[in-house]
Amino acid sequence: MAIDSDLELMTRVSRGDTDSFALLLQRHRSSVLSYFVRMVRDRGLAEDLTQEVFLRVYQARERYQPDARFTTWLYRIATNIALNAIRDRKSEKLADAPEPRDGDEGGVLERTPDERPTAEQQMMESDRQRLIREAIDGLPERQKAAVILHKYQEVDYRQIAGVLKVSESAVKSLLFRAYESLRVRLEPLVQGGLV
Amino acid sequence: MRNNCVEREKIFALAQHLCSGREEQEVSAHVEACESCRSVFQSYQRLDSVLDEWAPTGEPSPWFDARLRAAVAAQAARPAPSFWSPSWSRWMAAPALAALLLVATVVVIRNARVADGSGAGSGSHGAMVAAKPNAGSAPQAQAASQELKMYQNLPVLEDYDMLADFDVISELPKGSHKLAD
Numbered sequence: 343m344a345i346d347s348d349l350e351l352m353t354r355v356s357r358g359d360t361d362s363f364a365l366l367l368q369r370h371r372s373s374v375l376s377y378f379v380r381m382v383r384d385r386g387l388a389e390d391l392t393q394e395v396f397l398r399v400y401q402a403r404e405r406y407q408p409d410a411r412f413t414t415w416l417y418r419i420a421t422n423i424a425l426n427a428i429r430d431r432k433s434e435k436l437a438d439a440p441e442p443r444d445g446d447e448g449g450v451l452e453r454t455p456d457e458r459p460t461a462e463q464q465m466m467e468s469d470r471q472r473l474i475r476e477a478i479d480g481l482p483e484r485q486k487a488a489v490i491l492h493k494y495q496e497v498d499y500r501q502i503a504g505v506l507k508v509s510e511s512a513v514k515s516l517l518f519r520a521y522e523s524l525r526v527r528l529e530p531l532v533q534g535g536l537v
Numbered sequence: 538m539r540n541n542c543v544e545r546e547k548i549f550a551l552a553q554h555l556c557s558g559r560e561e562q563e564v565s566a567h568v569e570a571c572e573s574c575r576s577v578f579q580s581y582q583r584l585d586s587v588l589d590e591w592a593p594t595g596e597p598s599p600w601f602d603a604r605l606r607a608a609v610a611a612q613a614a615r616p617a618p619s620f621w622s623p624s625w626s627r628w629m630a631a632p633a634l635a636a637l638l639l640v641a642t643v644v645v646i647r648n649a650r651v652a653d654g655s656g657a658g659s660g661s662h663g664a665m666v667a668a669k670p671n672a673g674s675a676p677q678a679q680a681a682s683q684e685l686k687m688y689q690n691l692p693v694l695e696d697y698d699m700l701a702d703f704d705v706i707s708e709l710p711k712g713s714h715k716l717a718d
Contacts, residue, residue, distance in 0.1 A: 360609075360613055363609065364606070367605065367606075367609070371597075371602075371605065372597070375597055375601075379593055380591075380593060383593070385598070386598075389597060389598060389601050389604075392601075392605070393604065393605050393608050396605060396608075396609060397608055397609065397612055400609055400612050400613070401612065468590075470587075470590055471590055471591055471592075471593075474587065474588060474590060474591040475591055475593070478588075478591070492553070493585075493588055494591075499555050514546070514550055514555050515546070517549075517553065517555070518545075518546045518549045518550070521549060521553075521581065521584060522549075524584060524588070525580065525581075525584050528584065528587055531587045532580060532583045532584050532587055
């Protein structure tokens with residue numbers, strides 16, 4: 343039996359076929375979840391956001407236009423949701439942070455560049471993994487999304503262009519700048535130190 | 538790297554398989570021949586191996602699938618959207634907010650005129666909005682400040698996600714009814 347393409351399944355979903363939606367969900371839920379786990383680094387939140395992605399896909403089923411790969415559309419929704427979640431968390435942290443005192447270097451943003459690891463992360467991560475996570479977390483959000491899509495989700499750069507709504511050359515440039523930053527930040531690991 | 542070396546970005550593209558066919562051949566040939574560029578190429582390969590070590594993924598929690606299916610089933614069971622459903626309010630939120638801002642602006646300008654004593658037909662819009670430093674009129678300065686704030690908030694109209702959740706009554710600034718007095 344031929345395996346139905348995502349586009350065929352989604353076209354059926356748009357006509358009200360819930361079995362096809364269950365198949366799409368089964369096919370893509372793990373990859374979307376792992377994308378969110380890397381993007382927001384909180385498994386509980388990642389599961390909530392994964393649920394939100396599939397609900398939005400379902401809500402938009404009647405407006406779906408099969409003019410791009412299904413995964414491009416799926417990751418576009420996921421990326422928008424992830425970036426919004428990251429921004430929301432940053433604003434919450436800024437609102438909660440104490441006012442900078444006289445003599446403090448930099449503002450709140452400089453003092454809280456990223457979130458503290460969860461207890462689960464601390465148990466599971468080696469020092470090397472922690473350094474890599476912090477280096478990727480320190481990237482500007484679009485560079486971070488591009489690196490995670492390219493490196494870990496194995497999304498083709500042409501497709502990443504569709505996800506981020508930029509040109510293919512802009513994706514190459516985003517990735518290059520991100521890798522240059524990572525090369526500097528992870529220098530000890532790249533040179534073979536910190537085993 | 539020497540003057541005739543390829544750009545670093547192209548070496549990166551080669552290491553990450555981002556080159557087009559012809560470009561890949563050219564850059565690859567240069568990297569093979571040039572020790573300095575080969576070293577850069579190898580550093581990108583080592584970085585890629587280092588990044589492979591970050592593997593935070595695991596199995597979703599046991600209730601994840603059940604929760605997801607239940608949420609989708611609940612969504613599927615909902616009735617078709619009506620005229621006043623959220624999708625309609627989403628489209629109507631922007632024009633409604635724009636109309637609200639317009640009305641509020643007119644009220645502020647009229648208040649400024651009354652406080653100014655200039656009445657109808659006096660001066661230009663700029664003259665109505667600008668606060669006179671020696672007039673010493675606090676309400677007038679407050680009205681001008683509120684109008685300025687509204688102009689500064691206009692980009693909010695482009696944020697459709699925010700507008701979808703916009704609740705007109707709860708978002709009205711406290712005491713704004715006084716403007717209409």
